[in-house]
Amino acid sequence: MKGVIFAEMVRWIEQAFSPAVADAVITRSRIPGDGVYTTVGNYPHEEALAMMGALADLSGEAVSSLADSYGYWLASRFMELYPEMFEGYTDAVTFLRDVDGQHHREVTKLYPDARTPSIVVIIDGEELTVSYGSHRPFADVAYGLVRGYIDYYGDGLEVIRDPGAPGPHAARFLVRVPSRPTSPLPAD
Ligand code: HEM
Structure with missing residues (x-):
């Protein structure tokens, strides 16, 4: 790596x-x-x-919480290290959508021996599913990175990690508008 x-x-x-x-x-x-x-x-x-x-x-x-914290911090460091990759983006969804096809592709141009993970994004209405897959076990770092960019762009979206994903080589994150708290029933 x-x-x-x-x-x-x-x-x-x-x-x-x-x-x-x-x-x-x-x-x-x-x-x-x-x-x-x-x-x-x-x-x-x-x-x-x-x-x-x-x-x-x-x-x-715990290692998982440390790796998540590192990923969160790394999100803003990438902006300092590779500012050109962030030009023109104003929201997290568009940015995350382009990681596989644009940003990690740029990374492999900069470093031809890099083997970046696969970050597949599916957009369904207002919901976004970000899937991470790698021969390396860094799903917790990916979680931190996704949370970092959501917070950076300030869209107020929530990130829910799918607990069913198998092991540290793969993960799935649901990114969506937080569900509104149900309003209390009017008192009689
Ligand atoms: C412009 C933004 C980004 C840049 C510049 C960037 C850059 C990089 C670089 C340089 C590596 C090392 C690759 C290698 O050594 O083969 C890497 C790996 C990685 N990237 Fe990105 N990345 C970006 C966005 C993201 C996002 C949004 C995610 C999560 C969804 C992500 C997840 C990862 C993970 C988890 C690794 C560790 C290696 C692995 O798991 O296989 N990256 N990235």
């Missing part, structure tokens, strides 16, 4: 926890290279899993 995802993970740990925690994670996860990742380099995704595991041990938080 591209070094940018690892380098940003280290950066996220430094910011969300502390530089000392990031150092401890790198030591504890026994990754080669002391946590130095170049953006264009390619590294085994197991190193990212090892870092998340070490952070879970140190922080007491």
Whole structure:
């Protein structure tokens, strides 16, 4: 997986926890290279899993919740790193619809050895289903990314993760207008 995802993970740990925690994670996860990742380099995704595991041990938080938080944070980092990919978008639905056909395609032009996940979007009226599939187990990161973009565009949509999706290599997210609370019955 591209070094940018690892380098940003280290950066996220430094910011969300502390530089000392990031150092401890790198030591504890026994990754080669002391946590130095170049953006264009390619590294085994197991190193990212090892870092998340070490952070879970140190922080007491579950790996799934950490990976989700990292994805949420990464959503805004991608805007700083690849601003041209966000030009012209004013809503989350249109942006998410274009991830597979546009943004991840641009990623593979920038980094020809990238193997981006599949992000299939089906729009049905006002509802959107975003399906993630990958040979890598990063469904929780995908969840955070989807939530991050929904919050960024401020459409007020809710994201419901399908609990039936099989394992960390696949996930399905229902993105929709929040259902209104049912109004109380008028009192007699
Ligand atoms: C403009 C926005 C985006 C950019 C620039 C971007 C960029 C990237 C890059 C550079 C990678 C590494 C690929 C590799 O090493 O093979 C990646 C992987 C990934 N992307 Fe995106 N991405 C974007 C949007 C999204 C969105 C909206 C989602 C979720 C729906 C998503 C889900 C993922 C996941 C989960 C991975 C980790 C690798 C895997 O699971 O196979 N990305 N992305």
